[in-house]
Amino acid sequence: MPLKFFLPALLLTVILAFVSLFVGVRDVSPLDLFAGAADQRDLMVLVASRVPRTVALVLAGSGMAIAGTIMQMLARNRFVEPSTAGTVESAGLGMLTVLLIAPDMPVIAKMLVAAAFSMAGTALFLSILRAIPLRSILMVPLVGIMLGGMISAVTTFFAYRFDLLQSMGAWASGDFSVVLRGRYEILWVAFALTIAAYVAADRFTVAGMGEDFSSNLGLNYRKVMALGLVIVSMVTACVVVTAGVVPFLGLIVPNVVSMIMGDNLRRSLPWIGLCGAALVLVCDIIGRIINAPFEIPVGAVLGIVGSLFFLYLLIGRRNRVA
Amino acid sequence: MIEVSGVSKSYGKTLVVDGVTLSLPKGGLTSIIGPNGAGKSTLMSMIARLLPMDAGSVVVDGLDVTNVSGDVLARRLSILRQDNHLTARLTVTDLVTFGRYPYSKGRPTLEDRDHVERAIDYLGLADLRHRFLDELSGGQRQRAFVAMVLCQDTDYMLFDEPLNNLDISHSVSMMKLLRDSARDLGKTVVMVLHDINFASCYSDHIVVMRDGRLFLQGTPTDIVRQEILSEIYGTEFRVHELDGNRIATFY
Amino acid sequence: MSPDVLRKTSLVTLSILAVLSLVSAVAFMTWGARGSWSFVLSFRGTRLAALIIVAYAISVSTVLFQTITGNRILTPSIMGFDALYVLLQTVLVFTLGAAATSAIDPRLMFIVEVAAMVGFSLLLFRFLFSGHAQNIHLLVLVGIVLGVLFRSLSGFLQRIINPDDFVVLQDRLFASFNITDGTLVGVSAVLVAGVSVFIWRMRDTFDVLALGRDMAISLGLDYQAATTRILILVAILISVSTALVGPVTFFGLLVANLAYLIIPASRHRYTLPAAVLISVLCLVGGQTILERLFAFDTALSIIIEFAGGLFFILFLLKGRNR
Numbered sequence: 001m002p003l004k005f006f007l008p009a010l011l012l013t014v015i016l017a018f019v020s021l022f023v024g025v026r027d028v029s030p031l032d033l034f035a036g037a038a039d040q041r042d043l044m045v046l047v048a049s050r051v052p053r054t055v056a057l058v059l060a061g062s063g064m065a066i067a068g069t070i071m072q073m074l075a076r077n078r079f080v081e082p083s084t085a086g087t088v089e090s091a092g093l094g095m096l097t098v099l100l101i102a103p104d105m106p107v108i109a110k111m112l113v114a115a116a117f118s119m120a121g122t123a124l125f126l127s128i129l130r131a132i133p134l135r136s137i138l139m140v141p142l143v144g145i146m147l148g149g150m151i152s153a154v155t156t157f158f159a160y161r162f163d164l165l166q167s168m169g170a171w172a173s174g175d176f177s178v179v180l181r182g183r184y185e186i187l188w189v190a191f192a193l194t195i196a197a198y199v200a201a202d203r204f205t206v207a208g209m210g211e212d213f214s215s216n217l218g219l220n221y222r223k224v225m226a227l228g229l230v231i232v233s234m235v236t237a238c239v240v241v242t243a244g245v246v247p248f249l250g251l252i253v254p255n256v257v258s259m260i261m262g263d264n265l266r267r268s269l270p271w272i273g274l275c276g277a278a279l280v281l282v283c284d285i286i287g288r289i290i291n292a293p294f295e296i297p298v299g300a301v302l303g304i305v306g307s308l309f310f311l312y313l314l315i316g317r318r319n320r321v322a
Numbered sequence: 323m324i325e326v327s328g329v330s331k332s333y334g335k336t337l338v339v340d341g342v343t344l345s346l347p348k349g350g351l352t353s354i355i356g357p358n359g360a361g362k363s364t365l366m367s368m369i370a371r372l373l374p375m376d377a378g379s380v381v382v383d384g385l386d387v388t389n390v391s392g393d394v395l396a397r398r399l400s401i402l403r404q405d406n407h408l409t410a411r412l413t414v415t416d417l418v419t420f421g422r423y424p425y426s427k428g429r430p431t432l433e434d435r436d437h438v439e440r441a442i443d444y445l446g447l448a449d450l451r452h453r454f455l456d457e458l459s460g461g462q463r464q465r466a467f468v469a470m471v472l473c474q475d476t477d478y479m480l481f482d483e484p485l486n487n488l489d490i491s492h493s494v495s496m497m498k499l500l501r502d503s504a505r506d507l508g509k510t511v512v513m514v515l516h517d518i519n520f521a522s523c524y525s526d527h528i529v530v531m532r533d534g535r536l537f538l539q540g541t542p543t544d545i546v547r548q549e550i551l552s553e554i555y556g557t558e559f560r561v562h563e564l565d566g567n568r569i570a571t572f573y
Numbered sequence: 574m575s576p577d578v579l580r581k582t583s584l585v586t587l588s589i590l591a592v593l594s595l596v597s598a599v600a601f602m603t604w605g606a607r608g609s610w611s612f613v614l615s616f617r618g619t620r621l622a623a624l625i626i627v628a629y630a631i632s633v634s635t636v637l638f639q640t641i642t643g644n645r646i647l648t649p650s651i652m653g654f655d656a657l658y659v660l661l662q663t664v665l666v667f668t669l670g671a672a673a674t675s676a677i678d679p680r681l682m683f684i685v686e687v688a689a690m691v692g693f694s695l696l697l698f699r700f701l702f703s704g705h706a707q708n709i710h711l712l713v714l715v716g717i718v719l720g721v722l723f724r725s726l727s728g729f730l731q732r733i734i735n736p737d738d739f740v741v742l743q744d745r746l747f748a749s750f751n752i753t754d755g756t757l758v759g760v761s762a763v764l765v766a767g768v769s770v771f772i773w774r775m776r777d778t779f780d781v782l783a784l785g786r787d788m789a790i791s792l793g794l795d796y797q798a799a800t801t802r803i804l805i806l807v808a809i810l811i812s813v814s815t816a817l818v819g820p821v822t823f824f825g826l827l828v829a830n831l832a833y834l835i836i837p838a839s840r841h842r843y844t845l846p847a848a849v850l851i852s853v854l855c856l857v858g859g860q861t862i863l864e865r866l867f868a869f870d871t872a873l874s875i876i877i878e879f880a881g882g883l884f885f886i887l888f889l890l891k892g893r894n895r
Binding site for chain 1: 711715717719722724726728729875878882889890
């Protein structure tokens with residue numbers, strides 16, 4: 001990885017994070033802060049809301065982008081990511097289950113339940129893929145989206161029956177305005193998992209070459225699949241539990257990075273993490289500025305950017321969809 | 323030595339490999355030939371533990387391939403199948419470096435780098451080393467895969483139709499390269515071949531399969547004969563002696 | 574089967590479906606009625622009319638759309654047409670403001686919307702189906718992602734619309750199978766009747782179109798004109814159904830394929846009525862049972878989504894998608 005490109009990119013992301021600290025309803029000026037002129041309330045806003053929000057954006061962004069990459073390697077398909085494979089929807093079903101059965105669970109337990117559900121959902125998706133007779137590349141995301149639709153139909157049904165539609169609606173579109181100190185720390189788990197993903201990067205690259213290649217190189221394909229499944233589900237669950245669905249991030253970032261620098265994950269994962277964080281920061285800042293003082297959730301912004309990018313992948317580069 | 327005993331495999335109700343018992347000596351180049359659907363590729367996949375077998379066993383240098391751990395075998399035996407489609411975008415160097423994975427688990431040492439350089443040179447890929455695989459022609463890609471297998475540096479190397487996608491000059495240099503590594507480096511090369519004349523000119527040993535069974539085996543002089551080839555393929559053959567090689571024609 | 578037997582079986586099947594639909598309609602009107610009959614009949618009558626119009630619009634538009642696209646997996650809703658309708662509505666309120674929008678005669682408004690819808694769907698169709706060897710999976714996926722894009726755009730606009738306008742918009746967009754607005758039902762009925770006249774006059778061309786473009790042209794059909802006309806009719810029907818009950822993604826797919834399944838003859842004179850009857854049976858019968866037996870009043874669309882998604886995956890798995 002050429003350091004001379006990575007460092008400026010890192011710097012840019014840090015600047016974005018800095019901007020994110022000072023954009024919002026209450027005007028907190030960095031100059032006041034450094035001059036010591038900021039009052040107690042400004043500091044409060046910064047510590048209790050802005051800093052947690054920015055940290056959450058960075059962690060969620062890099063986590064989702066890396067989760068998307070791993071899924072693409074495991075499914076050996078460019079169009080797969082947690083929101084086109086039933087993973088996100090399953091996590092939602094898990095959340096609903098917690099709300100129904102034990103609403104007072106601590107957040108870590110909620111996350112674990114959601115993770116268990118999303119793991120089951122993703123495993124179901126992967127086993128359906130194995131059953132498809134002729135594996136067309138485009139059929140894979142198609143099946144994933146449909147599966148996700150079915151799972152969320154189940155969720156909606158029960159949410160409707162038990163009058164929880166409103167609480168479920170809240171996480172359907174990822175929103176970081178709800179992130180406060182004490183309510184985002186679970187994302188550090190996602191961060192730890194992305195580090196784990198980096199440690200195992202070579203395994204995922206090899207697994208991305210397929211089962212035969214992996215066996216030839218003496219890699220236990222099933223174990224790598226299982227590891228990937230755990231990482232993807234846990235990261236997704238952490239993000240969904242804290243901020244809601246952050247769609248398409250795992251699709252955009254890995255594809256762009258792969259176009260430029262290929263899929264040797266040892267080299268590309270740091271870039272993927274960085275770009276994921278930067279993209280979420282940008283989308284969140286846009287959402288905060290465009291209609292101030294009201295906020296547009298980052299999920300809504302990413303929904304537009306992401307589906308446009310997906311269309312570009314499908315149509316614009318039709319000749320090398322392979 | 324690769325000892326195959328009583329190996330069978332069926333897909334649904336079709337028996338593809340039917341009780342094959344065979345031993346492939348260490349060293350030299352062995353070709354497996356036979357008509358379509360004879361079970362050549364399936365047998366080769368089972369030898370390399372890519373495919374579980376229904377019955378029988380395969381032992382490579384005393385290691386039972388179904389039991390031995392994957393990375394131990396990966397340092398003894400490598401396989402390249404036909405039709406390798408990668409969705410992952412890797413450069414030639416990336417791919418070849420993964421040939422060292424069984425040794426260094428993705429953190430290549432200096433010695434590993436040497437292996438990579440040598441393999442890239444052997445296959446004339448130096449100019450293409452930073453290109454992505456999806457930017458290469460079919461033949462160039464095939465050579466990159468072979469380079470990766472060479473880089474894996476195993477005693478046994480299995481190739482399923484390695485000449486796929488290669489033009490005549492690359493086919494010849496590929497066969498020479500594999501024969502030389504068998505001769506000079508003491509490797510054991512086993513390949514499924516369709517071209518009888520390549521098999522005849524380059525092999526030390528030829529194995530003939532038909533209908534899922536071992537049909538015959540022997541030296542090229544034993545196998546490349548008019549009456550035998552005609553029986554194997556059900557087509558008229560003529561065999562000529564040219565410059566010390568036996569050449570079959572069948573038009 | 575000989576043509577005679579085919580005709581007879583098809584007619585028998587159609588009659589059975591007709592009787593069942595009639596039974597479900599009667600049950601819908603009378604089951605569990607309390608209080609004054611005149612009120613019950615007029616209240617339920619409006620809803621029944623709306624359900625039948627929707628059933629008719631969705632099934633006919635789906636079958637015709639599948640005829641001109643030559644496949645059995647694409648439907649107008651899967652291609653994002655109904656999301657497009659919602660987007661157009663949102664854009665209208667966004668640009669004109671709620672006050673202006675409400676001031677316009679609702680009938681005129683509806684017609685403007687339908688016209689915009691026809692224009693856009695023609696563009697979309699020409700764009701997607703022009704030239705290139707068509708890959709069906711690509712089309713479906715592009716359609717689904719377009720749907721996501723349209724929905725995200727509507728969501729985005731709805732966020733930055735001023736809150737008063739939003740209430741108006743939500744009123745217009747919030748729809749379920751409980752329509753009681755007599756005027757809207759009336760306008761829809763007129764539109765659908767008009768469309769049906771055109772469909773009736775074109776009835777002989779459908780079977781020819783089903784043979785495919787090349788065959789249809791060599792049989793002397795003005796292919797371009799015929800498909801354009803059908804597409805316009807489809808766009809109107811989709812607008813009507815979306816205006817009445819909102820987007821229903823998989824219903825068309827479900828009923829059209831059920832119709833192909835139970836009608837042995839693949840002639841439109843049998844499949845079209847069969848699709849209509851099946852869809853009336855599903856909507857009216859399903860609604861009656863859910864409402865009276867289980868007291869789930871708005872769950873029908875959720876169940877349809879679930880069943881439709883399941884069907885879609887099975888359809889893909891069986892690989893009969895050509």
